[in-house]
Amino acid sequence: MNEGLAKTYNPKDFEERIYEFWNENGYFRADVNKEKKPFTIMMPPPNVTGNLHMGHALNGTIQDILIRWKRMEGYEALWLPGTDHASISTEARVVAKIESEGKSKQELGREKFLEEAWDWTEKYGGNIRNQLRKLGVSCDWSKERFTLDEGLSKAVEEAFIRLYEKGLIYRGDRIINWCPSCGTALSDAEVEHEESQGKLWHIKYPAKDSNEYIVIATTRPETMLGDLAVAVHPEDERYSNLIGKTLILPLVNREIPIIADEYVEREFGTGAVKITPSHDPNDFEVGARHNLGQLRVMNDDGSINEHGGKYCGLDRYEARKEIVKDLEELGYLVEIKDHANSVGHCERCSTIVEPIISKQWFVKMQPLTEPAISAYKEGKLKFIPERFGKIYLNWLENLRDWCISRQLWWGHRLPVYYCQDCNEVIVSRENPEKCSCGSTNFVQDPDTLDTWFSSALWPFSTLGWPEKTQELDYFYPTDVLVTGYDIIFFWVVRMVFSGLEYVGDMPFENVFFTGLVRDSQGRKMSKSLGNGIDPLDLIEQYGADALRFSLVTGNTPGNDMRFYIERVEASRNFANKLWNASRFVLMHLDENAVDENQAISNLSQEDKWIISRINTVIKEVTENLRKYELGIAAQKIYDFTWNEYCDWYIEMVKPRLFSDDNKDKDTAKYVLLIVLRDILKLLHPFIPYITEEIWTYLPGKDKELIIEQWPLYNEERSYKDAEKSIDFIMESVKSIRNIRAEMNVVPSKKAKAIFVTSDADLNRILSTSERFFKTLASASEIQVTESKDNIGEDAMSTVVGNCTIFLPLEELVDMEKEIERLQKEKEKLEGEIKRVKSKLSNEGFVSKAPKQVIDQEREKEIKYQQMMEKVLERLDSLRNNR
Template sequence: MKNNLPKTYNPKEFEDKLYSFWNDKGYFKAHVNKDKKSFSIMMPPPNVTGNLHLGHALNGTIQDILIRWKRMEGYEALWLPGTDHASISTEAKVVDKLKKEGKSKEKLGREKFLEEAWNWTEKYGGNIKEQFKKLGASCDWSRERFTLDKGLSDAVEEVFVRLYNKGLIYRGNRIINWCPNCKTALSDAEVEHEDTEGKLWYIRYPIKGEKEFITIATTRPETMLGDLAVAVNPKDERYKNLIGKTLILPLVNKEIPIIADEYVDMDFGSGAVKITPSHDPNDFEVGLRHNLGQFKIFNDDATINKNGGKYEGLDRYEARNKIIEDLKSEGYLTDIKEHMHSVGHCERCHTIVEPIISRQWFVKMEPLAEPALKAYEDGQFKFIPDRFGKIYTNWLENIRDWCISRQLWWGHRLPVYYCKDCGEVVVSKDKPKECPKCKSKNIYQDPDTLDTWFSSALWPFSTLGWPEETEDLKYFYPTDVLVTGYDIIFFWVVRMVFSALEQTGEVPFDNVFLTGLVRDSQGRKMSKSLGNGIDPLDVIDKYGADALRFTLVTGNSPGNDMRFYMERVESSRNFANKLWNATRFVMMNIDEDIKSYDFDTGDLEEEDKWILSRKNNVVREITENLDKYELGMAAQKIYDFIWDEFCDWYIEIVKGRLYGTERKTKETAQKVLLIVLKDILKMLHPFMPFITEEIWRYLPDEEKPLIISSWPVYRENINFPEAERSMEYIMNAIKGIRNIRSEMNVEPKRRSNMIFVTQDEEIKKVIDEGKRYFVNLAFANDIYIRDSKDGLGEDNGVVVLEKCEIYLPMRDLIDFEKERERLEREREKLESELKRVRGKLSNKGFIDKAPKEVVEAEREKETKYKDMMDKVLERLNIIKNN
C-alpha cells in the first residue's frame, strides 16, 4: 500500500536518495520562460578551498527556503551556485604543497605554478559543493560558475578596460594593507582587526636651537625612522607658539617641521602626532596636504631598508626593541603606558599587516560611490533589516580609492602591458603586437593579479553572460535578493552595487537580506583557537539536514547573531519525529482511496471548521511573513500550528470519530485530516524539504512530487471565525481543567462532574454544544450549566475563564484518605530537609568558611522547601475540613 509509511523516522534512509531524485529529474533547473515571472538569487560564492561551516549552512538554508517557496508559488526560480578562486588562500595552499615536495613557486615559474594551482583546485577544491547538497540546497548545478571561468574572466577584463578608458582606474603610490608574509597587498576584507594589548611610548623630540622638547605618543616607535613632521591641532593652545618651528628627529638627527592640522586629536596621548606618510593612511593624507613627500623605511618582508640607517636589515619588531633601548639610553623616552588598540592581521596567515606606501593599481571611487549612494537613498534596493543602510551610506560617504592589484600569480592577471623600450602603458583585453607609441615589439604583461573582490563584484551579472546581452541576463537580472552576512556590507555589497550601476545601469538586486553570525552556546565566535567550531556535516549525520535547517532558521531574525545549541537541534529532530508519527496515525486511519478535497462543508463538525479555518489563516500569515523575509516568524508559526493545533488538539479530538462506526462523520474527519496534512507539508517543505517530500510520497491521490507542487493559498470560503472562537474557548477551558487536575495530583482517568457558572448566553451555547469535548478530553462525567454558584460550597477546584467559572467537586477528583497519607509523607520529608538546611545556615562556621555561592544555594533551598511546605499544609487543611 502507498500509505505504509515506515514506523521509525530515520533521515539517513531517504535524505541522500531524495536529493539525487530531485537533481536527476531536473527540478532545480531554471529556464527562460516568458509565461512565468522570474525569481533569482546568486549564491555568494564561497572560497573554492573552503568547507561548509555553520555560517554557510545558515546562509544556504535561507536561500533554499526562498527558492523552494517561490518555485512552489509558480515562479521560474533560479538559484545560481558557484565558487570564488580565493587568490591568497589557494596560492598559499599550493605553495605549501610545493614546499612539502621540495619545490618552490619561484623555481617552477608562473606557467608551471598555475598548472599546479589548477590541478590542486580540481582535486581538492569544490568540496563545499557536495556539502551544500547534503544540506538540501536546490541550486541549478547546471549553471555552476567559478570566478576564473572563461566567461567570467572575459567580463573582468572588459570592466577593467572600460574603467581605465573612462579614467576610473589609475596606477599610483598610495598607502595599502601589506602582508609581509604573503608579500601582497590586501583588501580591507582580507584584514581581520583584533583588539590587542599594546603600549603607548612617549618620546621627546628636541626643538632645534632650543632647550625645549615636544612629546609625541606612538604605538609603533619603529616607524619614527620614517617621520617627516610632527603635527599639532591649530586650536591647541599648548602648541600654537611652536607651529612652524623645526624638530630634530631623535636617533636619526634629521630636521623635520612642526605643522598644524585639524586631523590631530588634542585629547589623545600628548596631543602631538608624529607624521609618517609612507606607513600610515591618515599620515599619508596629512602628508599630501602639507607636501611632505615620502620616506619608506620597510622592505616587502617588513625588515628595515637602507633608509633606516644603522637599523637596516632588522625585523620590524627587532628594530622596535633596539630603538626603544636607544631612546632610553639617550634620554628621549619619557613614559610607557599600557594601551589597548585594534591591530590588523592577514586573514589567511594571521601575520600583522603593515600599512605601507606602494605603487599599485587603484579604482577611483568617488565617481562610482555617488550613484551607489543615490540608488539606496532613492529606494532602488533595500536592506533587511534596514538599520544596516547606515553602514552602507557611511562607508560610501567616507570611501577611499580601492587598491585592486595583488602580487600573486593565481587570479585574474591585469590586462596591462608595458613597452620595455619607451615605457608606454597599454590596457587591452588582448596582448598588443607592438607598442602603439614607438612600434617596438618588446612588450610584457603586468605580473600582478586583480583583487578577488574585483571579480566577485561582477557576480550578479557576469554569471548570466554579461557583457553579452543573453536571454538569461534579460530574464533573470536584476536578481531579487542577495543573502549574505552583515560583516561584508562594504567589502562586497557596495562593490556589487557600484559595479552593476556602472556596467548595466541597474542595481544588481532588489533586496539585501543580511544574516548575523552563528555563535556557540556561550555567545562566542566560533574559531579553531577556541576549539568551539561545529561541523554542520556532523550535525546532519546525527540528526538529519532538516533538523539542522529548522534550528538555524527558528528563533532567528535578519541581522542578529544567534547562539547555536545542540539541544535545539534535538528539539527540531523531535519536531520532525512528531510530524512523522502524526502522519503515520493519519495514514493508518484513512482509506487509501480517500479523496481529500471531495467533501461537503455541510458535513463539517465544529472541530473541522476550526482546524480548516486556522490552517487557512496560517497559510495567509506565513505567506505574508515570507514576503517580508520574516523567515524565523514563519517557521515558528508552522511549528506551533503542527505541534499544538494539529497534533495535540485536532488529532486527539477526532480519534473518537475515526474509531467510531458512523460512516459520514468518519469520512469527513479523514478528508479534513488529509487536507490539513497536505497543506502542512507544503508550508513546511521550504524549511524541512526532506521529511516533507518523503511523507508526501506515501500520501494517497498525489502523483506530482512535493517540490513542484503548488503553494497553498488563502481562501475566503474556508473562513469559520465563529468555530475558531468557540473552539478557542473550549480549549482554554480544557487546559484550565487539566492544569487544576495536575495541581491536585488527580489520577489521569478519574472522572468528575463539572459545573459551568455563567450568565452569558453565547458562552452557554458554546459549552452546551461542546459537551463531548469535555467528556472526551477533560474526563467530565456530567456537565451542568448554571447562572449562579449559590449552594456549590467551598470544596471545589475552580477554573476562571472570561465570563465563566468552572467548578470541579473535589470529592469527585480525590480519594481523601489516600491523598492525606501522601501529603503526610511529603510533610515529613520536607520537615527533614528544612531541619538539615536550617542547621547548616545556623552554623556560623559554615557561613564564614563556605564559598559565597554555596551558602546562597542553601538559602535558596530553604526558600524552596518552605514554599513547598506551605502548599502541603494548605492541602492537608482542606482535606481535614472535608
C-alpha cells in the same frame, strides 16, 4: 490501509535519495520563461578552498527557504550557485604543496605554477559544493559558475578596461595593507583585527638649537625611522611657539618640521603626533596636505631597508627591540605604558599586517559611490534589518580609493602592458602588437586583481555580461541577496556600484543580513578556541532537516545567534512528531477517495476549527515570508503543527475514526488529510526532505511537493464561530487538567465536571461537547447549570471566560490519603526552608561565598516559600471540606 511510511523516522533512509531525485529530474533548474515572473538569488560564492561551516549552513538554509517558497508560488525561481577562486588562500595552499615537493613557486615559473593551481583546484577545490548538497540546497547546479571560468574572466577584463578608459582606474603610490609573509597587498576584508595587549612608547623629540622638546607616543617605534614631521593642533597653545620650527629625529638625526594640522586630537596623549606618510594611512593624507614627500623604511618582507641606517636588514621586530634599547641609552625614552590595541592580521597566515606605501592599481571611488548613495536614499535598495542602511551610507561617504592589484599569480591578471623601450602603459583586451614608439617589446603586468573585483560583478557576470544575453535580460536585477552583515563594506557595496556602473540597474532590491552563529557562550567560533561545530557532523547525527529548522527558528535578521545542540535535538523531536502524526493519518486512509462535497457538508465544529486555523496560518506565514521574517514564520508553523494539529485535533477525532458512522469517519479522514497537505506545503521550504518523503505516500497527489502550489488563504475557509467554540473547549480542558495535576489525580481516574454559566453561546457549545471532555479531560460526564447552589463546597473550581468549572473533590481524590501526602510535603518543605534560612543567616557563609551561590540560595528560599503557601492552601481546603 496505507502502511508505506516507515515505522521509525530515520533521515538517513531518504535524504540522499530524495536530493538525487530532485536534481536528476531538473526541479532545481530555472530557464528564461516569459510566461512566469522570475525570482533570482545569487549564492554568495564560498571560497573554492573552503569547507561548510555554521555560517554557510545558516546562509544556505535561508536562501533555500526563499527559493523553495517562490518556486511553489509559481515563479521561475533561479538560485545560481558558484565558488570564488580565493586568490590568497588557494595560492598559499598550492605553494605549500610545491614546497613539500622540494620546489619553489619561482623555480616553476608562472605558467607551470598555474597548471599546478588548476590541478589542485580540480582535485581538492569544490568540497563545499557537495557539502551544500547535504544541506538540501535546491540551487540550479547546471548554471554553476567559478570566478575564474572563461566567461567571468572576460567580464572582469571588460570591467577593468571600461573603468580605465573613463579615467577611474589609475596606478599610483598609496598606503595599502601589506602582508610581509604572503608578499601581497590585502583588501580590508582580508585583514582580521584582534585586540591585543601591546606597549605605548613615549619618546622625546628635541627641538633644533633649543632645550625644548616634544614628547610623542607610538605603538610602532620602528616606523619613526621614516618620520617626516611632527604635527600638533593649530589651536593648541602648548605648542604654538614651536609651529614652523624643526625637531631632530632621534637616532637618525634628521631635521623634521613641526606642522599644524586639525587632524591632531589635542586631548589625546600628548597632543603631538609623529607623521610617517609612508607607513600610516592618516599620516599619508597629512603628508600630502603639507607636501612632506615620502620615505619608506621597510622592505616587502618586513625588514628595514637602506633608509634605516644602522638598523638596515633587521626584521621589523628585531629593529624595534634595538631602537627601544638605543632610545633608552641615549635618554630619549620617557616611559613605556601598557596599551590595548586592535592589530590587523592577515586572514590567511595570521601575520601582522603592515600599512605601507606601495605602487599599486587603484579605483577612484567617489564617482562610483555617488549613484550607490542616491539609490539607497531613493528607496531602490532595502536592507533587512533597516539599521544597516546607516552603516552602508557611512562607509560609502568615507570611502578611500580601492587598491585592486595583488602580487599573486592565481587570479585575474591585469590587462596592462608596459613597453620596455619607452615605458608607455597600454591597457588592452588583446596583447598589443606595436607601441606608439614602434617597439614590439611588451611585458604584461604580473599582478592579479583583488578577488573582490571579480565578485563585485557576480550578480550579472554569471548571467553572461558583458554580452546581452536572454538570461541577463530576464533574471537581472536579482531579487534578494542573503549575506552576513560582516561583509557589507567589502562585497555588498561593491556589487551595488558595479551594477549601476556596468548594467545601469541595481543588482538586487533587498539585502537580507544574517548574523553570526556563535557558540553557546556567545563566542565567535574559531579554530583557536576549538569551539567550531561541523554542520556535517550534525547532519550525520540528526539529519539536515533538524539542523535547518534549528538554525531558522528563533533567528532574526542581522542578529547573532547562539548555537545550542539542544535546539537541534528539539528540531529533530519536531520532525519525529510530524512523522508519527503523518503515519497515524496514513494508517487510517484507504484507496477509496472521500467525496469532498459530502465531507464539506458534514463538517463538525472541530473540523471547521482546524480548517480555519490552518487557513489563518497560511495567511500569516505568507506575510511573514514576504517581510523576510523567517524565524517567526517557522515558529508559527511549528506551534500549529505540534499543538493544534497533533496534540488537539488528532486527539479530538480519534473516536470518530473508530466509530460506526462511516459518513462522519470519512469527514474526519478528509480533514486530517487536507490539513496535513497544507502543513507539509508550509513546512517544505524549511524542512524539505521529511516533507517530500511523507508527501510521497499521500493519496491523491499529482506532482512532487517541491513543485506543488503554495497554499493560498481562502476567506470561505474561515470559521470564526468554530474557532471560538473550540478555543473555549481547549481552555476548559487545560484548566481541568491543571486542577487534576495539582491534586495528583491519575489520568485513569474519571470525575464529573460541572459547568456553571448563563451564557447562551457557551451553553450551546457545551451541549454538543461532552465527548471532548470525556476523551481529553478524563471526565466521567459533564453537567451544565446556571447556578452553583447545589454543587456544595467540596469542589475545586476554575474560571474560563463566562463559565466556572467545578470538579467534586470526592470524585477526584481519597481525601485522607491526600491530606497525609500533603502533610509529608509540608514537613519536607519546612526542613528545606529551615536549612536555607540557617545558611543565609550565617555571616561566615554570606561574607565568603561567591555572590552567585548566595543568590541561588535566596532564590531557593523564595521558591520553597511559594511551594509551602500552595501546600498550606490545599491542606486548608481539604480539611474544611472533609
